[in-house]
Amino acid sequence: MRAVAVRPSGSGRYLSAGQAAVRAARLAELHPGLVAVRQVGRSRGGRPLVLVSVGRGPRHVLAVGGPHPNEPVGTATALHLAERAVQEPELRRGGEVTWNVLLCLDPDGAALNEGWLGGPLTMERHYRSFYRPALEDQPEWLPTAGSGRAALPETAALTAVIDELRPFLQCSLHGVDVGGTFVQLTGPVPGLAEPFARSAAAAGLPLERGPYDAFFWPSPGPGLYVMPAAGAKDRFAALAESSAHSTWSYVQRHGGVTAVVEVPMWAAPGVADAAPHPDPAGALGEAAGVLLRETEPLAELLALARPLLPAPEGPLLRSALWHLSIVPQLALDWAPEAVAADVGSLSVLSGAHLAGVAIQTARMPVRIAALLVRLLRDAEGPAAAELRRRAGRLLAARVERFRTGFGVRPVPVGEQVAHQARAVVAAAGALL
Numbered sequence: 001m002r003a004v005a006v007r008p009s010g011s012g013r014y015l016s017a018g019q020a021a022v023r024a025a026r027l028a029e030l031h032p033g034l035v036a037v038r039q040v041g042r043s044r045g046g047r048p049l050v051l052v053s054v055g056r057g058p059r060h061v062l063a064v065g066g067p068h069p070n071e072p073v074g075t076a077t078a079l080h081l082a083e084r085a086v087q088e089p090e091l092r093r094g095g096e097v098t099w100n101v102l103l104c105l106d107p108d109g110a111a112l113n114e115g116w117l118g119g120p121l122t123m124e125r126h127y128r129s130f131y132r133p134a135l136e137d138q139p140e141w142l143p144t145a146g147s148g149r150a151a152l153p154e155t156a157a158l159t160a161v162i163d164e165l166r167p168f169l170q171c172s173l174h175g176v177d178v179g180g181t182f183v184q185l186t187g188p189v190p191g192l193a194e195p196f197a198r199s200a201a202a203a204g205l206p207l208e209r210g211p212y213d214a215f216f217w218p219s220p221g222p223g224l225y226v227m228p229a230a231g232a233k234d235r236f237a238a239l240a241e242s243s244a245h246s247t248w249s250y251v252q253r254h255g256g257v258t259a260v261v262e263v264p265m266w267a268a269p270g271v272a273d274a275a276p277h278p279d280p281a282g283a284l285g286e287a288a289g290v291l292l293r294e295t296e297p298l299a300e301l302l303a304l305a306r307p308l309l310p311a312p313e314g315p316l317l318r319s320a321l322w323h324l325s326i327v328p329q330l331a332l333d334w335a336p337e338a339v340a341a342d343v344g345s346l347s348v349l350s351g352a353h354l355a356g357v358a359i360q361t362a363r364m365p366v367r368i369a370a371l372l373v374r375l376l377r378d379a380e381g382p383a384a385a386e387l388r389r390r391a392g393r394l395l396a397a398r399v400e401r402f403r404t405g406f407g408v409r410p411v412p413v414g415e416q417v418a419h420q421a422r423a424v425v426a427a428a429g430a431l432l
Helices: 017-030 073-087 107-111 123-128 153-165 193-203 247-254 280-308 315-333 336-343 351-376 382-404 413-431
Strands: 035-042 048-054 059-064 097-102 169-179 182-185 224-226 257-267
Touching: 017 035, 017 048, 017 073, 017 107, 035 153, 048 073, 048 153, 059 073, 059 153, 059 413, 073 097, 073 169, 073 413, 097 153, 123 351, 123 382, 153 247, 169 247, 169 351, 169 413, 193 413, 247 257, 257 413, 280 315, 280 336, 280 351, 280 382, 315 336, 315 351, 351 382
Parallel strands: 059 097, 059 169, 169 257, 182 224
Antiparallel strands: 035 048, 048 097, 182 257
């Protein structure tokens, strides 16, 4: 599949789910018979889940935008992929391949992030309007056996689309706030490593060599990680989600592979450091201590704020409570002896592994502080005003640490979209 330069949709900024749907409808109007747009379900809040299909071939690629609503790059990339499939007939392989994109899997969550989409991309603006759902509100995860929990309507819609299309490749389009680019795979994709690395270099993005989300996953090449075999270590214990019980793995029942493609909003060079870390035990112990110290005043502030909140059971509060709930276990997960037991020896840990852990020690407190600021906006009374000031100061301090502590540089939205789309096209080409 030959790469053709196509300007990413909305390349200067992210798109809301509604904006992407309007552009998709226009694309279908311009190319009747080639592009089809249909609703495949509705969110918990009644918002449409929109699928765009380009082509009529028997083999299907499925790209899923917006699985995490604080990562809007996927919605822009999904639309961009649809436009590329129209403009580049070779992507359709002589009519053999149909390109399908679900514009946004979690439009309700995306709506709660829209406050920072329209203006300049700064960390301050991003976190002032930040929302990431609690685990039980994230639609990529399937209910586990015995949980008594039904699948979310968004989850059910996605699995129905997978059952209908039986894609040979599903791509889940994710982003990270600070870090590098990497791909998590449910199975091998030979030939992906070289084009992925080349695309990252073209965008000036570091390849993550020890990503937090794939800390224990085997790596066939820089920036690529393959889901461990059943029974092997998947994630830190604090992260209750299991890749085996996800919509990523669901596609395997039809013989397909999922590629979870991550791109950063702010690139941090340390995540590419493949050299052995000089003191992994010391770095892990320090990370656990920092995480506990940074989140303790946030837990205290939330306890004071809860009686003042007008809507105490909403998604923002569920998210804040969930983030706080995993902190103690995360600190235990990072005990040097615990990590050594999982990886065999701390000597295998690189600078990139410890950079990923250090970034997480900054990420968790800034997210919790951001959610507190949002929760307190609608609280009333003198006590609420003081708590708002305290939350604002805590957020500002933690954003500053995140912004200055890792040598980050902002990645233009157009570069994020172009690289993510190239990775998807390369994965499809490798499998074909």
